[in-house]
Amino acid sequence: MISEALAAEVARGTLTTVAVSVAGIAFGMVLGLVLALLRGPGYLVLTQAIAIYISVIRATPVVTLALLIFFGLPALGLAVGPFVAGVLTLTINTSAFQAEIWRAQLNDFPRGQREAAYAFGMTDFLAFRRIVFPQVWRAASPALVNEMTLLLKGSPAVAVIGVVDLTRVAVRMSSVTYEPLKPFLMATVIYIAIVMTLIAAQRTIENRLVRKYGTL
């Protein structure tokens, strides 16, 4: 029913989609956290610059960002391959939203705990590593998983710069065989499966955290 060639192509596309999304999520989360931390009190210029960055990136479609990074940056001397450009696009795109998520949680964090940590002689960094971050991470996890699914749903944008992700595989198989139903339905099912997996994983994590710590 499903030819071997089609199955192989779809598998390749799925792998690419997952790879570029995972890389984007991983780097984006780190970048977002760094941006949220740097945005704290202190360096006014840095805070303003980050605020502008976040505002612009949150307003930019992923497709446009991909074209800018892959076609535009080389004019500045920074040329990368399509896959790296795709990862970079997703990273930058999600970092702006991640920064807001982290910032909200960091702001909400009770001052009392931080002050208690300092009273115990912890340095800024130690307090962050052992007290602040673990709790903020837990509280932010629903929003973070939501952002992950949003990134996955934005990942087909990398097809316009030549990355052969799942969506592009479906388009290509359709335009070669003139039979669009099989490839597109396969791709749709796979996307839904991945999203459902992420949501289920998030619910499991949430339940386990609530059970262990009493609260998120």
Added chain:
Amino acid sequence: MRFQIIIDEWPALAAGFGTTIWICAVSGVMSLLLALPVAALLMARRPLIVWPMRAIIDGLRAIPFLMLVFLFYYCLPVFGLRFSSWTCGLVSLIIYNTAYFAEILRGAWAHLPREQEEAGRAFGFYGFALTRRIILPQILISAGPVLGNQMITLIKNSAFLMVITIPELTFTANQLQAIYFTPLETMLVAVLLYWLLCSAVEGMVRVMDRVSMVRGHE
């Protein structure tokens, strides 16, 4: 950097920008209008109504927008339903955002204190009038910022339509850079224009917020 091309070709860019604004405005309004009855269906008491609606909404929210566009564009013709790229683009944008708007409205509705509805009924409102004059204004205002955010997502999703040849802003910018070899300049201008558009939407949401505070909401 050759910005002269941008200046020479500004009519084309303006046309692309205008197309984006037009598509987003039309889709936004239609989605919001359609989301109201869908949200009402989601709040219905009969499971037979809620479950299929729920399945459709969740399904739509689990796939990438571009996939929905392609399903309309490439798969429907197999069943004899061959729509133009404009129709496919608009319809997919409307349907996709109706799902999200409906979910947002349903959330706001569920959070509405029961007292409001009961007080309304006590005053003799029921059915459609109850919804229109008591419930709707409140959920629209309380969900304002979230709806505004979804509007911004809609604007960003509209860029995907370039793939099915709709001449919106990103399509136009990409076309110019392919012809004139000015990728950085054209894409930067496109990013700037999207930023202006989204900032305008955010500004409107803030105005709405202030109006709602005047009217006594949190």
Added chain:
Amino acid sequence: MNNCGRFTNLKGILKASLVISAMVVAANIAMAGALDDIKKRGYMVVATEDNYPPFEFIQDGKPAGLDHELYELLKQWAPFEVRQQILPWQGLLAGVATGQFDVALSAGSITDQRAQQLDFTMPTAEATYYYVKRKGDERIKSIKDLSGLPFGTQQGSAMQQRLPEVEALLQKLGGKLGRVSFYVSYPDAFQDLAFGRVDYVIANVVPISDLIRKRPGEFELGEAVASVTYHAWAVKKGNKDLRDFLDQFLGEQRKNGTMAKLQEKWLGKSFPDLPWVPMLPGNRPMPD
């Protein structure tokens, strides 16, 4: 209680991510230049389109087509490494013009406008623009029947820039140009032609012939709508030594018969009478 330090290596993770990112980016930065720069650098970067059968396309996950076979031969022939980037057409020539790639090893066609920013090699095939229609569409019997009908072509293609020529042609015959849709790649346009969203597609004669060979019952070749033009490889304007280097390679393939063989294999016929220098549309000489 001992889970507070779950992310004990946060700093390490951050550092590692930054280092890895820098390495990946550095490994991919390739700045193009003339032949001497390439020889000094040790490698040349060529760019090829990802979806332009029969010249360059992806089949079962692997690159295939006339330009890809030529690329393989070039890799062996060149005294340095040759790296290839595969991407959509819309980024290709711009990438060469801005220095991201050394060579557009692709079937782009020569136009007056492109000749201002690029230098072309000798032609690899004829690129004359024809229209293709659905087989059995009796409305279109000649060029003047195209008046008013919706059609498609590729975004960023030479035809997009030469549309005024087609418009003038139709107006001379008493008609007018219909609505145009610009597709990311020609296969997309051909598929929409099959669906009926456009009534004809203007493309180069070679991909149209390839399409008709693959799907004989569905499409039919029309007539030429613009003056004769050629496919050729391109380098940034001024890199004449690089262009001559490529011409040397292409010339050899033509003399030893390889080019004719590859053309027969991929394009369906050989082009033995191609010019030995690049020519502007209409067989006009380059303004050098």
